[in-house]
Amino acid sequence: MHLWGDVTLQKDSNGVEYLQLNERQTKTRTGDIVSDIQKVRHTVWATSDPQRCPVNMYKLYAIKRPEEFLNPEDPFNLDPRTISATNEDYKWFTKNRVGDKKLGKLLKSMCKEAGLDKNKKLTNTEDISLKT
Template identity: 35%
Template sequence: MHLGLRGRQEHVTMLWGDLELRKTNGTDGRQYLEFTERATKTRKGLNDEPRMFKPKLWEEKDDPHCPVKMYLLYKENRPTVDPESRFYLQVNRYWQTKGNWFNTCPMGKDSLGTIAKALSESADFSGKHTNHSGRKTFISNLLDKGVPPREVAQISGHKNLQSLNHYHSLSIERQQELSEILHAPQKKDTPGTSETNFRTDEIDDSELVN
């Protein structure tokens, strides 16, 4: 979700070298993962919407599901860390007796296409979920928390800010807040002090915007 990948195909073509472990400067530097979709021998062109900033996943030291910890665990149990090897590998069904947790063969597009559905069902989520759902959640969560649309577009790769509207909808919590605003008693303004002192009897029909 943190990377905002566009769908199944970007997961299929994702390579191990696309995700790099880095660290901020200073003695107490914090580790993070940085995503860069690189042009390689087998992947000549980049996507049509280059990102102004490379998406990053920061370590959360007190979280057992820290993305950096998960990355290092995955790295330790992969049979290869060749930068041009596929990021998603097939599970080794005999890992208990034959070493690595994963095989050298990449996961197929059909298997990758069902991951989001399987995870949402195991978590008892409602509704339909696909690989693109992660990108929608990535964008809508940032917008819900008040992150300016321009900043969201810079890391999502969107060229048009209007296209973000497709991903964003009012949460049930926000809808409740709006309802409470409308339900609350309206403060009566002293005549002549209201910032928006409308007089409907003075409005000409020609001034109305259709």
């Protein structure tokens, strides 16, 4: 499970924004074995298309999360609300984290809609196999 503080918004020396996933220690990656530490950090850069830009999506996600769920130790993935509202300040997400199974089903559905090879093993960060 990723936490809100695992992803940070950064800027490079030219002022270009990017998101960085900061790896935490886990049961299998304790930091004791040097080869277990990833040498390259996971990074996603801003793009010129504002509607598909991952940095813009991250910023919108931050705005639409409950304010009390913006602390570094809060879960990153929150359940979306099932009702809509016209209020601009309306939060799109509940105060509940998305479970591993639901996240796996969502990823599987997205891969299917994108037309990705269903025989390829795809996983989310929790290593849920999506092979059909």
